[in-house]
Amino acid sequence: MYATFARRYLFVSMLIAACFAPPFAMRGAAQGGEPECFAIRGAKIYPVSGPPLENGTIVITRGLITAVGTNATIPPEAWVIEGKGLIVYPGLIDSFADVGLPAAPASAGGEGPRAPQGVSRGPEDRPATTPWRSAADEASLTDKRVETWRGAGFTTVVSAQKGGIFPGQAAVLNLAGDRAGDMVVRASVAVPVALQPSGGLANFPGSLMGVLSYVRQVWLDTDWYTKAVAIYEKNPRGVERPAYDRTEAALAEALEERALVLIPANTALQLRRGLGLADHWKVNAVLYGGQQGYEAANEIAAKKLPVLVNLQWPEKPKDADPDAEPSLRTLHFRDRAPSTPAAFAKAGVKFAFYSGGISAPKEILKAVKKSIDAGLSADDALRALTLAPAQIFGVADRLGTLETGKIANLVLTDGDLFAEKTKVKLVFVDGRKFEVREPARPSEPPKGDLSGKWKLSYTTPDGPEEATADLTMASDGTLSGTVTGKRGTATLTTGWVSVEKFSFTVNILLQGEPFDVIFTGTFEKDSMKGTLAVPGFSIDFTGTKPGAQLTTRAEE
Amino acid sequence: MNRAPTLLTLAFAFVVLCGREAVDAAATPAAGAPPDTAPAPTEPGQVILIQNATVLTVSHGAIEHGSILIKDGKIAAVGQSIKAPEGAQVIDASGQFVIPGIIDCHSHIAIDGSVNEGSISVSSIANIADVLDSDDIDIYRDLAGGVTAANVLHGSANAIGGQTIVIKLRWGQPAEKLPFEGAMPGIKFALGENPKRSNFRAPGEARYPTTRMGVEETIRAAFTEARDYKKMWGDYSRRAAAGEKNLIPPRRDLRLEPLVEVLEGKRYVHSHCYRADEILMLLRVAKEFGFKVRTFQHVLEGYKVADEIAAAGAGASTFSDWWAYKVEAKVEAYDAIPYNAALMTKRGVVVSVNSDDAEEATHLNQEAAKSMKFGGLTHDEALKLVTLNPAIQLGIDKRVGSIDAGKDADLVVYNHDPLSAYAVVQKTLIDGRVYFDRQRDIAERADREKEKKALLEKEKKAGEAGKEKPAEKKPAEAKPAEKKPEEKKPPEKKTGEKKPEEKPKPPSVERSTSPAARSAGTRLALPGGGL
Missing domain, CATH: 2.40.128.120 (Quinohemoprotein amine dehydrogenase alpha subunit, domain 2)
Incomplete structure (x- = not known):
């Protein structure tokens, strides 16, 4: 029996190899003949914008959804997919990741300072600060995760470079395209901030308080730069020219475009601090992390700040010292973290999910299931993976629901999205069909x-x-x-x-x-x-x- | 003194950043310590009458069989015959002692992240207020030692350190509720070996200054810069007020702003120091720039220059009896004597005894008592070292520090005279709320243990259902309900101090490149490491 299996399996992989020359297969091109019009009929449809449709039809033409309904007309040129037994959801959105961005070079991978001279003696050296880097410019289809994330039902990611205090500007990326530029749904939607001390003992900032002061100084400098340049440009004669600063210029431009500022805040202490930082920094803030939000949900709701919830729930460390007893507070946190989304939903906090440190994309929905088990409704869970992130990042007019005119990002499953046995069968990104390949x-x-x-x-x-x-x-x-x-x-x-x-x-x-x-x-x-x-x-x-x-x- | 060998052994690692700074208490919980989360305070707003206690007012003597009436978080009345109003909660303190809440004038508790922005010689940009950690279990432990307020300081790795803040130990409240309302903010200075980095240096690091001369110059340079910065803003305001158009305002500089506040008397200077010469140096520099030193911290040779300190109106916040540590290559604690607090007191200096350490803070009452033996302070004078005097030093004596009508109801109930070695805190109140209650703490321990075991069991089961076999979890040993005094470990000030991460860096060159520095044309520091 084994021999048969192995032979068949090998045969299959040979066949795949023969059919798709590797460079094309790997570049994420759609599989098959690239029709421009599809219709899925007889499927259960979760549009998210309204109640689910039984036995519904959805039509996709040239990358956009052109019809959704129980009696939508199927154009004669459409490639018809029988949807019986399938459920159609809007393509899932991972609301904060670095998927689609090639791994940073080793030197920048850590949180190390990037000051040109490698030494940082103060804010003026701009340690670990590269806000001019644009995820839209650096997006790449060569990242293997474009395919693996898509295989797990994710059609879209909000991606930003990792590493540093101001690593760069995030973009909304679709996980397919012929060229990297095709991925970009919207550039520069957010400026993520990290509060990791970058300097250590010999370089500024070497402490959390140092980082916080540094970031505050950068915002003040950016504000000064914006005003100084405006004054200067109005009447340069006789006025000392304000010096150009790449950090200030990049941030000033991003803020002018109303980019969100992503503030890390995972514990209740950090969440409350984050609420204060949003006020002090005077920016359109979104908190990310959010896992101890069950303790501060009402306070966050009162401030009306959205939260990106990290799905990598806290767990007992794998290499934990068996004799070291975790504190009761730590145990509470591990136990209750998955109940945060339910608390947010109840308090009225707008939240979206992100993969956080999860590296195997199939684990992402399992993690969502944990929050459903802890009280979150499946509808709210779906929303936090579709419409909510689209709203937070200002792309709800084109993504996040199955409605006419929106980008045709769809995921088709053979069962409830959050059920353990459910498999993702088909994914559409920008109207292009991807079958999910998985070894039997x-x-x-x-x-x-x-x-x-x-x-x-x-x-x-x-x-x-x-x-x-x-x-x-x-x-x-x-x-x-x-x-x-x-x-x-x-x-x-x-x-x-x-x-x-x-x-x-x-x-x-x-x-x-x-x-x-x-x-x-x-x-x-x-x-x-x-x-x-x-x-x-x-x-x-x-x-x-x-x-x-x-x-x-x-x-x- | 069994303390000395420990000190000798560990001094190196320790002085690195903070002087004798923050011990990571979480890493070294004492046996029988309270659980890692602790009971929440009682409800606010309660009218409370503490009666039949020996009330040590500190300001006006002791009242036998005294009562304290608390309303709206304040002391409404103190005396011998106060009737309990209707609905008041009555705390019978027969045979017990009540003192004003202990104030720790040098603490490093409740800080999230590093205590030091140790990378630069002037780290005034950093602010402890930004990183208050209301979850730090040391808040509760110190509360259990009768501490109700603490001066939370930045470390001593820098000639001019970070901004500091006075907090009340309101355990269970969010961080934003910790600051002592209206208390003057401070800034940490440090003189002597620590800012010189004598005892520790990052590999390859060459940070200025490396001498006491350099420390003085660093402070002078910074204040020169601050003076120029102030002038720059003054000039701008004048020109803008005169209607001048197209004026580009100066940049705000978060490093210099707190120094301007010092010059304007809006921020206290708390300076770490040991030796007499450096104390006199700072007094000279302060006089030159026209600011006051609010407190000298540690001030081990303060007794040598007590008259000068008193004349300058500075306070002195010292240890009770730490001496002969830091005697390796760089002698600076050699001339410390346990009579320091008493001698300075007798020369008219307002003196407090501080902890500089979360564990030490749990028995500051005993630290204060030592000055009765060493130097012959009276009972009241000794008690003042940890109550009224630190309140005066921190400018909060109108609110706390003694038991007087109108002051905050920050009180500690002991089972014995607090200056006795047998005294154990029974209750600690802040703003009239019971934040620590010994009986309640003991009563709730079993439940907490039970809850913990249940959670560990749940995790274990989940682990078995998921992947692999999880590591066997040993059942938690039952903790002794009460800690006997003789079991108390000697203070291990230096254990647990996290060694700062050592990252090899290329030799750094000190330079001053802040926009303000550039435009003001002044230097913050000498180039090339100064030597």
Whole structure:
């Protein structure tokens, strides 16, 4: 049975490889013949703008929704999709991420100072400050997450660079396009601020209070710059010219365009502080984090500030010292954080969800489900993934609901969006159809545990190679972990174990292009064997657990 | 003194940033410490009568079998025969002692993030008020030691440090409710070894100043700049008022604004210091620029220059009996003596005894009592060291510091004379609300333990249902309901101090490039590390 399966599986991957030349497949082009008009009929439709429609039809023409209803006319040229058994939702929006932006170079990846001389002695050195960077300009379809996020039902992200106190300006990006520019729905919607001290002991700012004062000074400087330039431009003669400052100029322009300022605030203390900062800074603020909002929901509602809620709920750290007892307050926080969205909904706080630190996009909706289990209505949950973020970022006139004239961003599932077994079947981004590919996963539970560090050996055309797989298996057989080889470390994008079979996928860069490498095989206690495949090519591998190897070495 | 070896061992790590600063109390909870969340205060607005107590008013002697009536958070009456109004909550304090709430004139509790903006020699841009942490369990622990107000200071890594704030220890209230309303804000200065970075230096760092001369020059330079900044704004206002058009206003400079406030007498200077020479130096500089030093903090050699301190109208806030630490390469605490508080008091200086440390603050009553042995202060004089005197030093003595009608009902109830080693706080009130109640705390501990266990169990189950086997959680040991005095650990001031993260940096060059500095043409610091 295994042999048949493996052969079929390999065949399928070969076929995929043959059909789609890798560069195109990976660039996120729509799969198939690119029709311009689609109609989905007989589906359940959640427009979000109104009550759900049973047996509804939705028509998409040239990237836009052109009809929604129970008796919408289907144009003759439409590619008709039978929607029986399917549910149509507006494309989901991840309201704060860096998806679609290529990973920052290592030096800028941390929170380190970016002052040109590498030394920061005060606000004038503008430490860790690059507000002129634009996510719209830096958006790229080469980011592997464009596809994985889309596969989880996300058609849109509000993305900004990470790292630094003023990392750059966020843009609303659609997760598809022929060219990077196609992704941009709206540029410069927000200026995220981080309050991480960037300097340490020898560089300013080295403390939270230092960062807060620094940011305040930057706003004052920006305000001064705006006024000084206006005075100067009116009558330059006889007036000392105000010096150009890239930070002030970029922020002045963003604020003039009414960009939102995103203020980090996760605990109740930070949320209350954030409310005060919004006042003191005199900006259109949105708080992000929000997880201890159950303690401050009414205060936030009173200030009418929207909140982006981080879906990576606080958990017991994986490497927690078993003897270190968390405080009762910490335990309360871990227990109650998922109840925050319900508290927000009740208090009338406008909120949207974002993936936060979640790296496997399939976990995002599971995290939303936790907040539904903690009292949030499914309608409010859907809204926080669609219309609410569109409203917060000022794009509700084009995104967030299934209404005529809006951008055709849709997600089609085979069941309730938040049910565990539900699968995303189709995703439309700007009217382009994407089927969600997923290696077939058998339903039998795993026999044995694949968790642990494995040493993998295989022979490429260039000679023998070794890699290490550090795997963690959940009780249902879902695999997570990393594979480290010659080309660096890659995180598993999917993976499963069923009986003695397994499959996992990592994505690596080969000659600058991202490729899925799919490992499939069987395992016994301390050994595994199987095949690793990239489109158009596959080789056998064997694996052992180092523990077993150690024994061998000892015997030698 | 079992304290000395600890001090010797740990002084290095410690003085790095703050002098003898903030111990990370969360990392070293004392055995039998209250749980990590604590009971919320009682409801406000209650009319309360404390009766049958020995009331130590501090301002006008002791009242045996005395009563204190509290209305609207204020002391309505103090005396021997006060009847309980209808509906009043009566606290019978028979055999117990009531004193005004203890005021800690040098504290680093309730700060979110680092106590120091240690990167620069003039960090006046940083403000403790921005980072008050109402969740800091040290607030509750110090409350349990009878502290009701604290002067929350920036660390001492800088000649001119950050802005400071006086708080009331209103545990359970949001951070915005902590500040002592109307109290004058302050700024921290630091003299001597700490701002020189004698005992610690980031790798490759070459920060100016590295000598006491340099510390003096740094302060003078900063105030010269502040004076110019003030003048620049004055000129602008005059020209704008005269109707001049097309005037570009000066930039606001958050670093210089607090220094201008010091020059204008709108902000107190609290200066960390040890040696007599540096104390005299700061008095000279202050005189030159026309500002006052409100308090000298630590001021270990204050007894040598007590007359000069008294003449300048400055207060002195010191330790009870810390000496002979910081004696390694850089001697500056060598001449400290336990008679310091008493000697300065006798020369007319307003003296307080402070904690500089969350644990020390839990027994400031005992710290004050030591001056009765060392230097022969009276009972009242000793008690004043932690009540009325720090209130005077912080300019809040019209509101707190003694038990007088009209003052805030910030009170501490002890089971014994508070200057006795057997005294244990029973209740602490702020604004007439009971924020700490020993009986209630003890009664609620079991429930808290139970709740904690239930949550841990829930987490464990969720973990098993999800992935992998979670790590076994040891059942929490039952905590002793009461801590015996002899079990009390000796103060470990330096344990738990987080070592600042050491990041290798290229050698830095001090420079002054703030817009104001550029336009004013003055320097904040010498280039090239000064040496």
